[in-house]
Amino acid sequence: MTVFEALNSQTLPLRLGGTAAILDRVGVDTSAWKIREVGDGNLNLVFIVDGTKGSVVVKQALPYVRLVGESWPLPLKRSYFEYQALVRQQERDPGMVPEILHFDREQAIIVMEFLTPHIILRKALIEGQQLPRIARDLGLFTARTLFRGSDLSMETRKRKEDLALFSDNVELCDITENLVFSDPYYEATLNRHTTPQLDGIVRELRADRDLKVEAQRLKHLFASNAETLLHGDLHTGSVMVTPEETRVIDPEFAFYGPMAFDVGMLLANFWMSYFSQAGHEKDGDRADMRDYLLDVVVGIWDTFRDEFSRLWHTERNGILYQRTLFEDRGDALGSTQALDEVLQSIWTDMLGFAGVEMHRRILGLAHNADFETIEDADLRARCEAKALKLGRHLAVNRRKIHSMAEINALAGRLEKEIVA
Amino acid sequence: MTVFEALNSQTLPLRLGGTAAILDRVGVDTSAWKIREVGDGNLNLVFIVDGTKGSVVVKQALPYVRLVGESWPLPLKRSYFEYQALVRQQERDPGMVPEILHFDREQAIIVMEFLTPHIILRKALIEGQQLPRIARDLGLFTARTLFRGSDLSMETRKRKEDLALFSDNVELCDITENLVFSDPYYEATLNRHTTPQLDGIVRELRADRDLKVEAQRLKHLFASNAETLLHGDLHTGSVMVTPEETRVIDPEFAFYGPMAFDVGMLLANFWMSYFSQAGHEKDGDRADMRDYLLDVVVGIWDTFRDEFSRLWHTERNGILYQRTLFEDRGDALGSTQALDEVLQSIWTDMLGFAGVEMHRRILGLAHNADFETIEDADLRARCEAKALKLGRHLAVNRRKIHSMAEINALAGRLEKEIVA
Incomplete structure (x- = not known):
């Protein structure tokens, strides 16, 4: 022993x-x-x-x-x-x-x-660095790991063995289940937020029935839908970068969950970085950085969708949407129709997961350095409030949002305080 | 050893x-x-x-x-x-x-x-017996087992242990995955159907893109959504009855899957019994039996919904939709809103599972005695064709169907050959 x-x-x-x-x-x-x-x-x-x-x-x-x-x-x-x-x-x-x-x-x-000279992506973004490879690398990483860990690709016996193995990671799932989906939406002991500046909006969010119902629907999905092996904690603090290279670290929260979770958490962290730039800005010097961050969001999603579609057409060897039923009968459009439905469902759920991730980082236990390193509490609260509002919009309206362009335009209007 | x-x-x-x-x-x-x-x-x-x-x-x-x-x-x-x-x-x-x-x-x-004098429910229905207790007993059974085996009720650690345990039942899941969701929709070796009478409609269904895509969406849900412990094979051959008592047997297909599956498979078997009555009828003596069967379908669903709602309000002690977020803050309507969404989602998926179950029992390997015992192949095929049509309607239109009354009215019109 x-x-x-x-x-x-x-x-x-x-x-x-x-x-x-x-x-x-x-x-x-x-x-x-x-x-x-x-x-x-x-x-x-x-x-x-x-x-x-x-x-x-x-x-x-x-x-x-x-x-x-x-x-x-x-x-x-x-x-x-x-x-x-x-x-x-x-x-x-x-x-x-x-x-x-x-x-x-x-x-x-x-x-x-030992990765060198890599630094944590979150730190790079706070410093205002524009990394040219991350959108493509992270879009490919999410598409490949999520597709290839699912019944779209794996032998289902192997996937079910893996599901059993990772279902024992219950304590780390429990952290996510509580800290992401529930604690932010009531006065949980471990919560904190920038106070008193955010007290009003926090009260509003915790009284927001539609938001709380959506957060719990997403928790239900997270806890039940054992679709693929997730990283489970894929935020910008779990990515190390140089201008030439991107690496993903720290998958200790890994378990079988819905594909949309990794993508949603990741994109949320770029939107939070976007709203936090004003807190790190000197003389308006982060305008380019803001544009860059919205481009990264578009780039990750487009790359994810393109690579997922490529894998769908070339590596769909699992038990789902078998070729026997479609391509082999000359009905390639049938398989494309199914792909569109699968992508639509990932899109919708991804927006929801992004929304709650933005909330829990500002209202819950585990805050992130993007906002935390803004020393001026009034300024920090203004940045955080914008992220809270976008988060609420995404979580509640996720079934009605059509494009990343629409979301990024809203982010821009929130940033300029045209809408509130 | x-x-x-x-x-x-x-x-x-x-x-x-x-x-x-x-x-x-x-x-x-x-x-x-x-x-x-x-x-x-x-x-x-x-x-x-x-x-x-x-x-x-x-x-x-x-x-x-x-x-x-x-x-x-x-x-x-x-x-x-x-x-x-x-x-x-x-x-x-x-x-x-x-x-x-x-x-x-x-x-x-x-x-x-040893259950005595119980007989298999399917046999009773073929004989034209009206069992007064089954709607209520089976509605309660599905609501209680499905609710209490999920994160709505169980300690999540215990549910995840159970998920791991039952995920090893891979060979029986594999049977369902193939025989229910895929084989009926192409010329799989083990398939058979009443031929040549059904050849035309079978060809039609196997060329029906929307149907095949839906069947695979349902398979995706079945394989991924580990929401609760299912019976896994809950048809009228897995129920033993007397007029006074109902018992459920044979859960060897048990595994963690979507709540809607057990309910959908069960209701499908009553609709098939409905269409099969004409094959067992003498001088129009099954008219009452047909009415009874549609009443059973309504009764099972109503009982399921009522009991599920009762458990939601009284036994919702798991990690999902916690009282802390709703009732404890004076927002009982929030929890009711979430219940409505959960029931809506079970309803929609249940109709889909019912649709494919009706297909696989007529087109696949494992037929059922309701139709098989009709010796006149022309008569049998006429009964089966109606079930195939209802199955297709349910699977493809499941998101647009509002009530059991609407479905039963359609069943009635199919039975009378008013629609085809």
């Missing part, structure tokens, strides 16, 4: 110095290893290990939520789900996740490639 | 004669046991054991499909899923499933209460 021990810079070389794959990458002289703990996330320990030959990242889960402390236990097995998700994402969109060098299930340790 | 052995009347007392619960029910003198094999289903062995004290039913799975033979293997573990489902159904709607006396996982044996 092995005992879990949280790593520190002294014990790390003892624990990992015998693993060939790590020695190969870092260098065999463990006494020369330089070890820094750099974890700034909410949950885990993260070390960078530099040696004579190179560097690796060592990520270790703790048996509790790091942000809160031992009073909020969280099982180590999330590291196992993260590892399993990384393996599948690498198969489904090669090169988009970090290379894994070593996994220790008992100690909840994943040792992986 | 135990070896599976199919029971026969010689080995049965040796295998089961040491089990106190069985001896208590049947009588301790095993040499006096009278054993009859009565299985007329597609899959299993079924024995009735009569002793000095009483009787039991012994159901044993075989490692293949009995109907087809050893060339179609089917795992014994389905017996385990049936047992697990029976236990849960007994908890969720006490008294509606047979009492279980003994379960042997390795030998795939379930020993249960």
Whole structure:
């Protein structure tokens, strides 16, 4: 029986110095290893290990939520789900996740490639950097992982085995179920928001029957619709970038859920970045950045839709919408009609998930740096209020919205305070 | 390591004669046991054991499909899923499933209460019997099992454990996925239909793009939406009745799927019974029976809806649509709005599942006795064609149909050949 021990810079070389794959990458002289703990996330320990030959990242889960402390236990097995998700994402969109060098299930340790000079996408966007590749890379990543993890592509026996495996990631699903879909909409203990500036709109949203019903419909969908293996936490803090490369990290929330969830959460974070730019602006210098962010949203969705459609026509080898019923009978239009319905349903649900994600980041426990780093509370609240309004519009009207152009035009009008 | 052995009347007392619960029910003198094999289903062995004290039913799975033979293997573990489902159904709607006396996982044996003088509901309906309790009993059974097996009621951790458990029932899901949703809509090897009488309409249905797309949308829903523990095979052959009592048997297809599936399959079988009455009629003596069957359909749906609504208001203790967001804030109308949306979605999907069930019973592998026992092929085909037409209407127009009265009126017009 092995005992879990949280790593520190002294014990790390003892624990990992015998693993060939790590020695190969870092260098065999463990006494020369330089070890820094750099974890700034909410949950885990993260070390960078530099040696004579190179560097690796060592990520270790703790048996509790790091942000809160031992009073909020969280099982180590999330590291196992993260590892399993990384393996599948690498198969489904090669090169988009970090290379894994070593996994220790008992100690909840994943040792992986050190990405450099990559930085967290959220940080880059706060700084006003325009990354030219992200729209295409993230559109492809979502389309490929979501399509290839579903009954559209997989052998259904394998998908059902995976469904069973990931259904044990119940504690992390529970976090999403509560923090995203419910807590923001009542006075939950862990909530906070910019107060008193947002008190009025927060009161309004929590009294908004249509919004709360939609949020719960979306929770129902999230909890029931085990359609594909999701990343589960795909926001701009889970993406590392250089101008030349995009990588997706941290899939410990992975589980089988609705395709629309990953896409919706991701787009929400770009719309929030859009509204937060005013808080980081000097002399109106973020106008281009705002245009860029709306272009990214369009680009991700268009790429997702195009790649999903390409896979539909070329890799639809699962039990759903079989060729036997359509193409093989000369009815390719039948399969296209079905594709249109599937995409329409992803679109509608994606807008809803985007809406609630925007709310929970401003009203719930886990805020994001885009807004949090705006020191002037009045200014921050003005930015946040716009995101709250767009979120409400998307969640409640998701079945009636026709195009990204329409949403981005509304975002522009909210930004200029033409509508409120 | 135990070896599976199919029971026969010689080995049965040796295998089961040491089990106190069985001896208590049947009588301790095993040499006096009278054993009859009565299985007329597609899959299993079924024995009735009569002793000095009483009787039991012994159901044993075989490692293949009995109907087809050893060339179609089917795992014994389905017996385990049936047992697990029976236990849960007994908890969720006490008294509606047979009492279980003994379960042997390795030998795939379930020993249960002998129901007498019950007969299979399908048989009763073919004979023209009007059972006064079935609408209410089956409406309650579906509402209670479907509500109480979902995140509306269960602790979500427990539901996710159950989801993982039943996701291993992949071979039986596979049968439904193929035989219900796909095979009827192309020239699959195992299909058969009344030929040549139905050849024209069959050709039409298999060329019907909208129908095929809907059938695949429903398959997508069936395979992905792990909303609740389904019976999975809830037709009139899975119900045993007396005028005073209704029991539901044979849940070996149990798995986590959409609530609407059980209800849709069940109602389809009453509509098929309706159209089959003409094949069993003497001198127009089934007019009352036809009225009765349409009343049963209305009664099941109304009871389902009423009981589901009652449970919504009194037992909604799961993670979805929490009281904290609605009733506890004085917004009971918010929870009613959500209930209306949930019921609307079950209604719409239920009609779709009913439509494809009617098709697969006439075009696919597993036909039903309602039509099969009509010896005159021309007459049988006329009955079947009406069911095929109603099925197509329901599947394709399910989002536009408002009431059961509207559907039953259409059934009446099809029966009288006013529409075709």
